Amino acid sequence: MAPILLNCMGNEHDDYIKTEVHVKNPHLDSMEEDILYHFNLGTKTHDLPRMFGDVKFVCVGGSGNRMRAFAQFMHQELGLLGDVGDIRDICEGTDRYSMYKVGPLLSISHGMGVPSISIMLHELIKLLYHAHCRDVVLFRIGTSGGIGLSPGTVVITDHAVDSFFRPQFEQVVLGKVIVRSTELDEGLAGELLLCSKAFPEQPTVIGHTMCTHDFYEGQGRLDGALCSFSTEEKLEYLSKAYDAGVRNIEMESTVFAAMCRVCDLRAAVVCVTLLDRFQGDQISTPHDVLVEYQQRPQCLVARFIKKSLGLVE
């Protein structure tokens, strides 16, 4: 373990420090053991550097099934040896999250909502730190509701914003509110947009992504168990969001952006829109169309990874 990392709490970083994944917790190095409880992994029970030391890309998404399918897809895309059926869930001792490794890529599920992804991110960043990973890039690939976009559009997020359209994430720490920036890596977003040129049939835009803590009332849906507003009030709110630059709505991007930024990790959010919220609330698109939509962020990120590895131009 590089002792120079012990003192990187907000000090200047040299190039060496920048490349190795680090945590922002001075207590961690004095712990005899670190149990990553929700992954069912630990520093004493698992050889994390051996298992994960070569990881360069981490893709996270809500559904375990989808992240397994993505791992299998990437196994083929990267031309790796072995049977895709043999790719096993590294977190199989727990059903909190699923984790698959194919070559330099980790594919992990995070469930739904900020609290669920934040537990996963804490344990993922510690895992990458314990494993001495370097130059890691993180992607959240997911689904979302679009605002003023054709269903199936891929949105690359420049800023994740909260329900008040502010590019920030509020974290309560010991009963006090701490505000963190949710700006994402501009260069990475631009590179992903360039990659999207390879998929002319998939409309792709860069825009703000609104992250809410509720799927129904919080996103202005009229079809929840509770609803106290009118169709007009809903459309007024969505119009305000559109005018503020919001192009899609999901439930994890602010804390993902904030935590990656605090830990100096390059990160991107790439979500496909399943519907245009100006047109409705219910997701009634046929199953096979939804499946194709869900593959769009996967294809885009796959291309970026293959380009980074020199497998495509």
Place this chain on the structure above:
Amino acid sequence: MAPILLNCMGNEHDDYIKTEVHVKNPHLDSMEEDILYHFNLGTKTHDLPRMFGDVKFVCVGGSGNRMRAFAQFMHQELGLLGDVGDIRDICEGTDRYSMYKVGPLLSISHGMGVPSISIMLHELIKLLYHAHCRDVVLFRIGTSGGIGLSPGTVVITDHAVDSFFRPQFEQVVLGKVIVRSTELDEGLAGELLLCSKAFPEQPTVIGHTMCTHDFYEGQGRLDGALCSFSTEEKLEYLSKAYDAGVRNIEMESTVFAAMCRVCDLRAAVVCVTLLDRFQGDQISTPHDVLVEYQQRPQCLVARFIKKSLGLVE
């Protein structure tokens, strides 16, 4: 469908209305179809009254595996016919949630955190409404961190409180903050405490439950990827929580209490403590002990259900 239910938005309820599960959304009855997207169920594709009309008890918990085990356990406890291995996941077309039905009981997983359980609750309450269920009681059975209690203690929640120890839940609706009460059914909590007398080896208390949106910084843990406070500051916060009546910490109770209260559903939160947070942060208890702890809320709620059905005294 009883037309009298259409106008129950905050008006006086007669006894009839009180018994049938209702929603607080005037838009719902004008919808031709209601797709419960995250359950993979719908009013046109499924005969919800036939499938769910006899439901009287709903138990929800974080993990799908645990809720399947609970369904199998209840199948035996209720002396139902058939093989427990045949109990199938009603939501098997999606991996967002798992749902099992055994007799009058639904057992459903809700993932981790307020947003995840809130999506489930919206769709569950709509499901119970569409199925014309009556006299339904809801239980959240889960795990938690204890404050000043021996690990393995069962806490029955009287009030769910937020990170500032307030008995309220803040819901953002169209960019405005709405505050809802998180008081739970006092009579139900008392009945559960009475049931606990049958398990003298399981310490059981009634107390406040703090619901946070983060497992690490939000609960004052020193072992996350980010931590900016000292051991002393952590202990000071936990002491304040204890003095405010908080006996355990988890991540779903406020929205569960608030939504059930708005919809006049009798509801209880019963969680076991896995550790005493005054003593530490990591969950390092042996697996078999954790499994036994996790069964404690299940046994307590099982006894309540059997008592309600006249199966035990």
